[in-house]
Amino acid sequence: MSANEALAARLHEMSQLMDLLGIDSFRSSAHARAARAIESQSTDIALLASDRKALLAVEGIGPKMADKIIEFCKDGKIKEHAELLEQVPQGLLQLLDIPGLGPKTIRIMWQDGKVTDLAGLEKSIADGSILSLPRMGAKSVEKIKQSIAFIKQQGGAGGDGAAPKRLWIGVAQPIADRVVALLQKAGDPGLKVAFAGSLRRGKETIGDIDILAAPRTPDEAGRIMTAFCKMPGIIGVLVSGDVKASVRVGLEGEFGRWGNETVGSGGGIQMDLKMVPPDSWGAAMMYFTGSKEHNIAMRERARKRGLTLTDYGLFPEDDPDKKLGPPHSRGIKSICPADTEEALFKALEVAYAHPETREDLGEIGWKQTPHLIELPDIKAELHAHTTASDGRMSIEELAENAKARGFHTIAVTDHSQSSAVAGGLKVDRLLEHIENIRKASAKVKGITILAGSEVDILADGQLDYPDDILAKLDIVVASPHAGLSQDPITATARLLRAIENPYIHILGHPTGRQINKRPGLSPDMAKLYAAAKLHNVALEINTHWIRLDLRDIHIRGAMEAGCLLAIDSDVHETVDFDNLRYGILTARRGGVTPDRCINTWDSRKLHAWLNRKRK
Numbered sequence: 001m002s003a004n005e006a007l008a009a010r011l012h013e014m015s016q017l018m019d020l021l022g023i024d025s026f027r028s029s030a031h032a033r034a035a036r037a038i039e040s041q042s043t044d045i046a047l048l049a050s051d052r053k054a055l056l057a058v059e060g061i062g063p064k065m066a067d068k069i070i071e072f073c074k075d076g077k078i079k080e081h082a083e084l085l086e087q088v089p090q091g092l093l094q095l096l097d098i099p100g101l102g103p104k105t106i107r108i109m110w111q112d113g114k115v116t117d118l119a120g121l122e123k124s125i126a127d128g129s130i131l132s133l134p135r136m137g138a139k140s141v142e143k144i145k146q147s148i149a150f151i152k153q154q155g156g157a158g159g160d161g162a163a164p165k166r167l168w169i170g171v172a173q174p175i176a177d178r179v180v181a182l183l184q185k186a187g188d189p190g191l192k193v194a195f196a197g198s199l200r201r202g203k204e205t206i207g208d209i210d211i212l213a214a215p216r217t218p219d220e221a222g223r224i225m226t227a228f229c230k231m232p233g234i235i236g237v238l239v240s241g242d243v244k245a246s247v248r249v250g251l252e253g254e255f256g257r258w259g260n261e262t263v264g265s266g267g268g269i270q271m272d273l274k275m276v277p278p279d280s281w282g283a284a285m286m287y288f289t290g291s292k293e294h295n296i297a298m299r300e301r302a303r304k305r306g307l308t309l310t311d312y313g314l315f316p317e318d319d320p321d322k323k324l325g326p327p328h329s330r331g332i333k334s335i336c337p338a339d340t341e342e343a344l345f346k347a348l349e350v351a352y353a354h355p356e357t358r359e360d361l362g363e364i365g366w367k368q369t370p371h372l373i374e375l376p377d378i379k380a381e382l383h384a385h386t387t388a389s390d391g392r393m394s395i396e397e398l399a400e401n402a403k404a405r406g407f408h409t410i411a412v413t414d415h416s417q418s419s420a421v422a423g424g425l426k427v428d429r430l431l432e433h434i435e436n437i438r439k440a441s442a443k444v445k446g447i448t449i450l451a452g453s454e455v456d457i458l459a460d461g462q463l464d465y466p467d468d469i470l471a472k473l474d475i476v477v478a479s480p481h482a483g484l485s486q487d488p489i490t491a492t493a494r495l496l497r498a499i500e501n502p503y504i505h506i507l508g509h510p511t512g513r514q515i516n517k518r519p520g521l522s523p524d525m526a527k528l529y530a531a532a533k534l535h536n537v538a539l540e541i542n543t544h545w546i547r548l549d550l551r552d553i554h555i556r557g558a559m560e561a562g563c564l565l566a567i568d569s570d571v572h573e574t575v576d577f578d579n580l581r582y583g584i585l586t587a588r589r590g591g592v593t594p595d596r597c598i599n600t601w602d603s604r605k606l607h608a609w610l611n612r613k614r615k
């Protein structure tokens with residue numbers, strides 16, 4: 001966990017503790033807002049907190065909050081947090097891990113039902129006493145029961161209080177693709193079926209997979225439901241009804257080098273299916289794509305215009321207190337077509353926001369939709385390994401693969417001498433390798449093969465080959481591999497020194513983080529962006545789903561600072577090329593336009609740019 005994540009989690013918990021204690025909701029939501037603000041900061045919080053003014057400039061952080069943040073950075077804790085914690089039974093916090101149970105409901109269970117932990121909650125369900133609590137019907141109790149079963153299976157809440165693990169996008173996506181295809185086949189031709197939720201927004205980790213389908217007849221709906229609940233790979237059906245179901249499916253597939261990483265994720269992922277009427281497809285996709293924050297802001301926008309936005313369409317607001325039930329259920333018609341998202345955006349006079357940008361980070365005020373990068377824009381792979389170091393392909397195989405993807409350029413960038421475990425090349429072997437690359441290049445037609453290296457950035461920022469050797473390479477990707485627990489100030493100096501080297505083109509996986517595994521470096525990103533821009537170095541978006549480094553919020557910062565980006569798959573074996581889609585999603589989340597990504601440039605422009613550092 002990075003310092004930012006740790007602080008955000010702490011503030012988020014403070015907000016939940018306040019809700020549990022019934023402290024006024026204004027203070028609680030101020031803490032929740034501050035937590036979100038810190039999560040989306042690309043600068044390490046310790047650096048930010050060293051300048052109170054910079055901290056106060058962050059939207060969502062006022063003077064009192066700033067003091068708490070500074071206290072956290074100095075002492076590693078917040079006194080008020082400890083005081084809140086003392087007033088709440090330890091076991092209640094466990095209950096917060098149960099999906100669908102919020103602090104306000106838990107407060108009622110505690111105050112009125114004397115529930116103080118999971119065992120107490122299970123008991124009150126078993127003896128039926130929970131039903132005497134306000135707003136607790138048989139249906140909501142059944143939901144809670146299912147959620148408890150689910151979370152126990154996931155290894156959360158069972159006592160260690162650990163939240164269930166979110167799954168890498170690269171593991172969730174192939175499962176979703178398979179299920180979408182399966183449901184398509186179960187329905188009649190032309191059936192609308194798609195994944196929504198965090199997966200459609202391209203988030204780096206996925207809590208559960210949300211699938212929508214729009215059957216046109218009850219018979220078609222029945223076939224879809226059966227196919228979903230009986231599909232191969234199912235390990236449990238949690239809920240099943242006429243129009244929705246939740247199941248758990250096992251993990252599957254070929255995960256390449258990091259295949260064993262999926263062990264420990266509870267062995268599966270939850271998948272929700274929701275069936276919706278075809279004429280409200282757009283409204284349903286919009287609602288279930290989220291994010292929750294985006295939805296709330298869109299609904300607020302509708303409300304200000306005297307309208308109600310639901311998952312069925314856009315309606316005149318006739319029931320502000322929500323007493324009459326959803327408008328569509330009362331025969332009221334949507335004021336605009338609701339079968340596409342575009343129609344709804346238009347009716348609300350909001351520029352269309354691509355799913356990857358729906359996080360309530362300003363997209364609702366856009367004058368026009370940005371032209372975001374797309375997969376077919378990518379024309380070159382500039383970070384790839386061969387059997388000379390730790391890759392699985394020869395130079396020629398690699399080049400043929402790249403050519404098959406329609407690329408005009410492939411860069412061979414094997415590891416440098418200090419990466420001994422990855423078969424890094426000593427200088428004499430590198431020189432020989434360059435010769436081999438030139439020979440392969442003469443043989444394989446129709447693609448340019450560049451002789452490069454992925455050069456280690458040593459702990460002090462020196463590169464792993466002397467300058468006269470770097471000068472012989474067409475392209476240099478410099479990346480940190482070791483010493484990834486350095487403090488932010490040392491890490492900043494290290495990466496800046498690498499960027500200043502006159503031979504480097506790309507800063508590879510700049511932080512070295514690995515999702516769910518290690519936080520990596522937390523350099524001062526603003527300084528990194530400025531230096532990269534000044535020295536004409538592209539910052540990499542490494543597309544492997546375990547890295548996705550730079551991450552979305554960093555990319556956003558780099559775009560705002562005017563940097564160039566490189567979207568590279570760090571290819572070791574054929575399947576790695578397929579990770580490009582995750583890099584593109586992440587890039588789009590960061591607002592990357594094609595012109596700013598060097599992999600989209602035509603061959604002439606790209607090679608001219610590379611050569612500028614070789615004269």
Ligand code: DGT
Nearest residue numbers: 197198206207208210287288289290291292295296
């Ligand atoms: P995840 O599953 O944790 O990776 O994240 P999501 O975004 O897929 O969240 P999920 O599966 O709980 O819900 C799917 C979408 O449904 C979510 O993005 C927005 C919508 N949604 C769910 N709950 C709420 C809610 O309480 N309020 C609003 N406005 N929208 C919600």
Ligand code: CA
Nearest residue numbers: 197198208209
């Ligand atoms: Ca989801």
Ligand code: CA
Nearest residue numbers: 208209210272
């Ligand atoms: Ca869901």
Ligand code: ZN
Nearest residue numbers: 383385454570
């Ligand atoms: Zn590499």
